[in-house]
Amino acid sequence: MNNPIIGIFGGTFDPIHHGHLACARYVLQHCHLASIRLMPCHLPPHRATPGVSSIQRAEMVALAIADEPQMQLERLELNRAAPSYTVDSLQQLKAQYPYERLAFIIGMDSLQYFTKWHKWQQILTLAHLIVCQRPGYSSATGDAPALLRQYGGSLLQLSQQDAGIIYCLDNPDFTPSATFIRQELATNHQAQAMLVPAVWQYICQQQLYGC
Ligand SMILES: Nc1ncnc2c1ncn2[C@@H]1O[C@H](COP(=O)(O)OP(=O)(O)OP(=O)(O)O)[C@@H](O)[C@H]1O
Numbered sequence: 385m386n387n388p389i390i391g392i393f394g395g396t397f398d399p400i401h402h403g404h405l406a407c408a409r410y411v412l413q414h415c416h417l418a419s420i421r422l423m424p425c426h427l428p429p430h431r432a433t434p435g436v437s438s439i440q441r442a443e444m445v446a447l448a449i450a451d452e453p454q455m456q457l458e459r460l461e462l463n464r465a466a467p468s469y470t471v472d473s474l475q476q477l478k479a480q481y482p483y484e485r486l487a488f489i490i491g492m493d494s495l496q497y498f499t500k501w502h503k504w505q506q507i508l509t510l511a512h513l514i515v516c517q518r519p520g521y522s523s524a525t526g527d528a529p530a531l532l533r534q535y536g537g538s539l540l541q542l543s544q545q546d547a548g549i550i551y552c553l554d555n556p557d558f559t560p561s562a563t564f565i566r567q568e569l570a571t572n573h574q575a576q577a578m579l580v581p582a583v584w585q586y587i588c589q590q591q592l593y594g595c
């Protein structure tokens with residue numbers, strides 16, 4: 385009997401939106417994971433530091449998943465002053481949960497440049513990668529084809545191996561992006577349809593994103 389797999393869904397979550405939640409629910413439904421831990425990064429490695437603090441982004445994640453029993457907030461990157469490299473977080477999680485296997489969840493846009501990530505080969509020794517399709521991004525471009533030739537595998541392989549499988553989901557399009565939401569909030573002060581109501585209320589109360 386293999387050890388259970390915990391999903392780790394890292395993100396800037398600036399802010400968390402229905403696309404993130406739809407991905408996480410789809411993964412839970414299709415990959416038989418024990419649970420998913422949503423892990424907001426403190427200092428994103430490959431983009432500018434967000435205007436909204438990591439504590440506020442984490443509070444929005446907590447509000448968004450309050451009614452999702454299989455999802456938890458993972459705070460470990462919030463306390464690290466260094467760039468939020470995934471390899472460091474997975475190492476820390478492995479030490480914390482020695483009997484569990486890990487799967488790191490990303491969108492297809494992230495797979496496109498995965499070989500630029502810090503110590504990316506080591507990431508694949510610590511965890512599987514589960515990749516959600518994302519509108520506008522294809523498995524035929526960027527780093528994806530070479531990575532999938534070398535590491536691509538089935539759900540059965542994912543369930544049987546400890547780490548190192550890249551498994552691509554066949555999910556429908558989940559359209560929201562945080563960039564679009566930030567633009568809508570700054571220009572029209574409207575983006576409720578793409579946000580959990582409690583997150584929308586938090587954004588209004590804290591006057592984030594120009595609201
Ligand atoms: N709609 C979506 N469909 C599939 N994957 C998504 C979607 N939105 C986000 N993701 C994935 O979730 C992870 C965290 O995303 P992130 O917090 O950067 O949100 P984002 O919407 O991509 O933000 P931004 O527009 O600021 O880049 C990334 O791996 C990203 O690919």
Ligand SMILES: O=C(O)c1ccc[n+]([C@@H]2O[C@H](COP(=O)([O-])O)[C@@H](O)[C@H]2O)c1
Nearest residue numbers: 394395396425429430468469470501502
């Ligand atoms: O470790 C890296 O080099 C690395 C490079 C880019 C992104 N990541 C992680 O990937 C997740 C999604 O990143 P982002 O920028 O799309 O929100 C988030 O947890 C980041 O810390 C990690």
